[in-house]
Amino acid sequence: MALVPLIEYEAADKAVRAVYDDIRATRKTDYINNFWKALAHDPPLLARTWANVKATMGPGVLDPLVKELVYIAVSVTNNCEYCIHSHTAAARAKGMTPAMFDELIAVVALANATNRLANGYRIDVDERFASPLAP
Amino acid sequence: MALVPLIEYEAADKAVRAVYDDIRATRKTDYINNFWKALAHDPPLLARTWANVKATMGPGVLDPLVKELVYIAVSVTNNCEYCIHSHTAAARAKGMTPAMFDELIAVVALANATNRLANGYRIDVDERFASPLAP
Amino acid sequence: MALVPLIEYEAADKAVRAVYDDIRATRKTDYINNFWKALAHDPPLLARTWANVKATMGPGVLDPLVKELVYIAVSVTNNCEYCIHSHTAAARAKGMTPAMFDELIAVVALANATNRLANGYRIDVDERFASPLAP
Amino acid sequence: MALVPLIEYEAADKAVRAVYDDIRATRKTDYINNFWKALAHDPPLLARTWANVKATMGPGVLDPLVKELVYIAVSVTNNCEYCIHSHTAAARAKGMTPAMFDELIAVVALANATNRLANGYRIDVDERFASPLAP
Amino acid sequence: MALVPLIEYEAADKAVRAVYDDIRATRKTDYINNFWKALAHDPPLLARTWANVKATMGPGVLDPLVKELVYIAVSVTNNCEYCIHSHTAAARAKGMTPAMFDELIAVVALANATNRLANGYRIDVDERFASPLAP
Amino acid sequence: MALVPLIEYEAADKAVRAVYDDIRATRKTDYINNFWKALAHDPPLLARTWANVKATMGPGVLDPLVKELVYIAVSVTNNCEYCIHSHTAAARAKGMTPAMFDELIAVVALANATNRLANGYRIDVDERFASPLAP
Numbered sequence: 021m022a023l024v025p026l027i028e029y030e031a032a033d034k035a036v037r038a039v040y041d042d043i044r045a046t047r048k049t050d051y052i053n054n055f056w057k058a059l060a061h062d063p064p065l066l067a068r069t070w071a072n073v074k075a076t077m078g079p080g081v082l083d084p085l086v087k088e089l090v091y092i093a094v095s096v097t098n099n100c101e102y103c104i105h106s107h108t109a110a111a112r113a114k115g116m117t118p119a120m121f122d123e124l125i126a127v128v129a130l131a132n133a134t135n136r137l138a139n140g141y142r143i144d145v146d147e148r149f150a151s152p153l154a155p
Numbered sequence: 156m157a158l159v160p161l162i163e164y165e166a167a168d169k170a171v172r173a174v175y176d177d178i179r180a181t182r183k184t185d186y187i188n189n190f191w192k193a194l195a196h197d198p199p200l201l202a203r204t205w206a207n208v209k210a211t212m213g214p215g216v217l218d219p220l221v222k223e224l225v226y227i228a229v230s231v232t233n234n235c236e237y238c239i240h241s242h243t244a245a246a247r248a249k250g251m252t253p254a255m256f257d258e259l260i261a262v263v264a265l266a267n268a269t270n271r272l273a274n275g276y277r278i279d280v281d282e283r284f285a286s287p288l289a290p
Numbered sequence: 291m292a293l294v295p296l297i298e299y300e301a302a303d304k305a306v307r308a309v310y311d312d313i314r315a316t317r318k319t320d321y322i323n324n325f326w327k328a329l330a331h332d333p334p335l336l337a338r339t340w341a342n343v344k345a346t347m348g349p350g351v352l353d354p355l356v357k358e359l360v361y362i363a364v365s366v367t368n369n370c371e372y373c374i375h376s377h378t379a380a381a382r383a384k385g386m387t388p389a390m391f392d393e394l395i396a397v398v399a400l401a402n403a404t405n406r407l408a409n410g411y412r413i414d415v416d417e418r419f420a421s422p423l424a425p
Numbered sequence: 426m427a428l429v430p431l432i433e434y435e436a437a438d439k440a441v442r443a444v445y446d447d448i449r450a451t452r453k454t455d456y457i458n459n460f461w462k463a464l465a466h467d468p469p470l471l472a473r474t475w476a477n478v479k480a481t482m483g484p485g486v487l488d489p490l491v492k493e494l495v496y497i498a499v500s501v502t503n504n505c506e507y508c509i510h511s512h513t514a515a516a517r518a519k520g521m522t523p524a525m526f527d528e529l530i531a532v533v534a535l536a537n538a539t540n541r542l543a544n545g546y547r548i549d550v551d552e553r554f555a556s557p558l559a560p
Numbered sequence: 561m562a563l564v565p566l567i568e569y570e571a572a573d574k575a576v577r578a579v580y581d582d583i584r585a586t587r588k589t590d591y592i593n594n595f596w597k598a599l600a601h602d603p604p605l606l607a608r609t610w611a612n613v614k615a616t617m618g619p620g621v622l623d624p625l626v627k628e629l630v631y632i633a634v635s636v637t638n639n640c641e642y643c644i645h646s647h648t649a650a651a652r653a654k655g656m657t658p659a660m661f662d663e664l665i666a667v668v669a670l671a672n673a674t675n676r677l678a679n680g681y682r683i684d685v686d687e688r689f690a691s692p693l694a695p
Numbered sequence: 696m697a698l699v700p701l702i703e704y705e706a707a708d709k710a711v712r713a714v715y716d717d718i719r720a721t722r723k724t725d726y727i728n729n730f731w732k733a734l735a736h737d738p739p740l741l742a743r744t745w746a747n748v749k750a751t752m753g754p755g756v757l758d759p760l761v762k763e764l765v766y767i768a769v770s771v772t773n774n775c776e777y778c779i780h781s782h783t784a785a786a787r788a789k790g791m792t793p794a795m796f797d798e799l800i801a802v803v804a805l806a807n808a809t810n811r812l813a814n815g816y817r818i819d820v821d822e823r824f825a826s827p828l829a830p
Contacts, residue, residue, distance in 0.1 A: 109284045131226045
């Protein structure tokens with residue numbers, strides 16, 4: 021029971037079409053998925069969200085597939101059905117095998133468990149972990 | 156305010172020492188972090204948790220560093236302070252650069268946002284995403 | 291697959307009818323939604339929950355519509371499908387326009403993202419924010 | 426135990442200073458809070474996040490204070506200590522009284538409770554709530 | 561950095577004292593914990609919350625200790641530090657042994673893991689589980 | 696829209712059949728529910744998860760029914776539809792009455808509310824709760 025209509029390319033105004041065109045060019049596919057068609061009823065939200073996704077998921081120091089795995093991990097933890105399906109499809113397209121998906125889900129389950137062990141016992145952070153990003 | 160004491164190697168019984176020894180051998184480090192020292196007050200829980208961590212985080216089809224990134228992603232989403240620190244340290248030891256950490260956090264933040272866009276608008280899953288793992 | 295039956299007014303006992311009557315009088319509508327019909331199988335839980343909702347959502351210093359927006363924000367964050375639908379309907383009845391819903395969802399998504407940026411980087415609270423409610 | 430250093434204006438490069446200047450001009454205050462100083466170690470993330478915050482929290486159909494209340498509601502639900510403090514301060518600056526804060530927290534608590542009543546009993550969404558945004 | 565002051569009995573008005581007296585009589589202890597002292601700055605919220613706690617946690621078909629264990633389970637899952645500490649103390653007072661706490665935490669961790677396995681793989685509910693509460 | 700196929704006993708390999716046999720023997724029922732049939736596509740994950748469930752949910756100091764109630768509490772808090780249904784069925788088989796389920800859900804809802812009151816007001820933990828597990 022979606023709360024907003026899906027806007028198809030043909031029915032879209034210029035601003036929305038520009039985003040759709042950029043999604044297609046960036047992803048090298050004609051397919052626009054429902055997430056974008058739903059956001060399209062609010063063109064500025066669509067443009068802002070796409071700009072953020074494009075910048076965050078685009079070329080960087082992490083492999084594109086790794087970013088999709090991280091996306092799935094968050095979506096499974098939050099139980100976002102739509103995002104689990106769409107990013108699993110995206111990860112598949114970027115080379116994720118079923119065996120990789122299984123390992124991913126196993127790590128996600130484990131982390132959700134140990135998060136509660138650490139929080140439940142209120143375990144103090146080790147001194148040496150205080151500044152793990154220090155050079 | 157930890158709810159359980161930390162068990163040092165010297166004070167540990169045989170079963171706990173066996174786990175500590177295996178952690179050291181597996182991780183090629185002498186350091187046992189507080190998480191394990193806290194679980195050690197309940198030796199079967201310690202043994203079971205370590206066996207699970209060892210199997211899940213051990214060699215497989217995903218790179219060990221990728222698994223640590225996924226672990227951090229879940230821990231940040233759930234706000235487990237201990238796990239964020241310990242797995243950030245683990246990821247650093249496996250080659251995560253500060254720039255990679257930044258990209259990771261950015262993806263986690265984005266996924267947490269779009270999870271709510273998809274759930275808030277109750278967007279229907281695209282037909283074509285129904286079976287993304289089909290061969 | 292609801293776990294409990296819905297109790298209609300006609301089948302309800304006196305205690306449940308009293309709550310239904312008060313819901314109708316308070317909300318100025320004949321419609322009793324499924325949430326209350328489901329709780330009605332446990333009359334004390336129904337009475338307690340309604341008393342709490344009536345007191346919390348009733349007249350106060352916040353506008354009734356603002357309270358509905360806050361309710362939706364929590365429900366989207368937790369992904370409660372029922373509550374998203376019922377409180378979106380309630381907000382609509384109190385004057386929420388589709389444009390207001392869009393802004394609300396955008397703020398909810400943004401907050402869920404920045405919550406993870408702050409938690410992920412473990413950013414320390416500014417001294418000056420320590421006592422924001424001080425007079 | 427923050428994972429990244431705070432970047433002060435004096436130590437900031439040109440791109441970061443531009444964002445700081447815009448934050449100051451937009452918010453009509455000299456104060457830059459730790460959240461931005463922490464993001465500043467990654468200038469593109471800082472710029473992207475600020476652009477998103479500025480657009481989402483800026484003038485629209487919802488009152489700026491209402492948006493802050495929604496932000497607090499999400500942050501309390503997720504337990505983001507930093508965000509609770511910073512947005513409570515922001516809401517105070519925009520006119521939130523302690524009494525309004527109390528009502529807000531009460532609604533957040535109530536919504537978190539009824540979310541679990543609805544999810545726990547698996548209550549079906551009422552037919553009439555299916556399209557609450559229809560005109 | 562609490563956002564509200566703690567109201568001691570001596571400084572409390574009549575309505576707050578009545579709640580404090582009832583907490584003391586019901587719990588057979590003189591000690592009023594910080595949670596109630598904090599809510600006391602908003603007497604109606606205090607009264608409503610206490611009435612709800614008293615009714616929900618009072619005599620019923622579940623053992624009082626079992627209810628405390630459930631309370632801890634939720635608090636660990638949500639990572640509410642205050643509630644973990646206060647309800648662990650309450651459970652201790654009602655007979656929870658350290659070994660029982662360990663088993664509880666282990667079940668909480670396991671459930672958080674399998675919740676993600678079920679959600680991650682989108683496993684369909686078995687037909688026979690559809691109406692588990694049917695007589 | 697499950698992401699993995701269900702493996703029936705007849706189609707299962709030896710390792711999977713061994714787990715199914717142990718589930719049947721341990722639970723004294725022929726029925727293998729979808730959760731296990733879904734995990735069975737990844738035999739090591741199945742074996743590891745079952746070993747963990749068997750050890751954690753097996754005989755100990757907490758009553759088996761109490762453990763199921765705790766499992767439901769976590770699953771409702773996280774909104775895992777599958778787990779709510781399967782563990783409600785398991786709890787029913789172990790003696791949970793509908794009245795017990797109602798009390799359980801009421802405690803879960805209450806805890807989710809008071810978790811946010813404590814976190815929202817940032818209430819400091821009472822000194823005396825610091826070491827509730829001390830002998």
